């Protein structure tokens with residue numbers, strides 16, 4: 001196998017085809033003529049048409065049956081992370097989570113899943129027909145955020161469900177915190193089950209010695225990453241790493257073919273090849289710079305009145321948190337009197353600065369290998385300005401104390417509940433009925449009810465209290481929850 005990371009074999013085939021530029025009588029229908037769509041040309045420049053090639057050109061490899069250039073490109077990505085194999089994805093980590101579950105479990109088979117998982121995990125449960133055993137998500141008391149799945153909770157779930165055949169966890173999460181992956185690998189493997197890790201936010205992990213190691217390096221069996229989130233690949237470009245012999249590789253390839261377009265865009269796959277080369281050749285330097293910039297920003301944010309910035313002090317095995325990615329700046333705005341969502345708007349409107357995320361208590365700014373001193377200075381100036389004056393008559397906000405109700409009993413698996421006819425009933429009248437829609441207070445973004453689960457009085461009481469506190473509910477058709485959809 002070629003391990004020459006200076007190569008970008010698939011990208012080089014794209015460059016060669018662009019230079020060759022044969023006259024086209026095949027897809028795509030624009031025939032590489034930018035004048036056909038002047039609006040696109042105004043937006044993207046005339047180059048858009050020449051690069052949108054596909055496997056109709058015999059020198060361009062096809063994602064679903066890769067030729068030598070794409071095989072080598074994927075092998076180079078695998079070598080960079082220390083995986084046995086890597087698959088390029090064109091539908092984000094979303095398709096990776098779905099493929100992992102579709103590969104690891106079939107109808108009715110039990111899978112241990114964290115309740116605080118991304119919605120693509122839930123989609124994977126619908127697609128696979130698996131029977132989820134949810135591990136309760138804990139909400140970190142200081143932050144009000146779910147920061148990591150607890151090792152003990154996973155151990156308990158495995159002990160109670162000897163027939164579970166796979167474990168799926170979120171590795172590094174949106175906020176940059178990691179669970180104890182070596183312990184989770186040990187637990188899953190001792191049980192004879194593969195560990196599937198959603199590492200969408202961690203494509204940069206392991207590429208610098210001071211960053212946490214990737215789940216791949218910690219022994220997980222399947223790991224999905226979104227290099228478009230943290231490394232600079234184009235949006236939707238992701239990859240899925242495979243390790244060891246616990247995963248049926250042909251089943252994984254089938255799942256990926258089922259889930260992804262039969263017309264994969266080379267813009268996405270080509271960007272993966274060059275991002276991998278950049279990460280391999282210069283990632284250590286660039287990520288070292290990103291960490292130094294983030295450290296400077298964290299100190300400076302902590303000195304801005306009304307703002308705080310979380311860091312490694314939240315790493316705490318008692319809350320399942322084993323490690324921290326220092327490039328994430330999770331800014332606690334509560335003492336400023338502003339809501340995080342207001343700070344986000346002020347940053348944009350006052351200073352033309354956009355941040356990753358906002359909830360009532362926080363904003364997240366991520367520092368990547370694209371940042372430099374000037375970009376960090378601009379962020380700091382904008383934050384000082386946004387937090388400078390408290391809004392009229394405001395008091396510092398506090399997170400709503402969140403003690404989530406128990407996970408409801410499951411009457412129908414996600415697959416069984418999917419597409420069931422439902423009807424809207426008054427919330428009080430939903431007690432004892434099978435829920436037909438997802439209800440997730442945001443924050444913390446952990447579902448209280450999922451389709452197929454039996455609604456209890458404690459869920460109705462909890463959701464009513466959340467609404468009274470002004471918490472936004474994601475999922476229900478009626479976000480004010482006068483009615484809830486239940487299965488008929």
Ligand SMILES: Cc1ncc(COP(=O)(O)O)c(C=O)c1O
Nearest residue numbers: 091092093094118198200226238
């Ligand atoms: C934890 C987590 N997993 C998976 C995804 C899906 O990733 P993608 O946008 O690459 O499909 C996201 C997206 O935000 C995420 O936050």
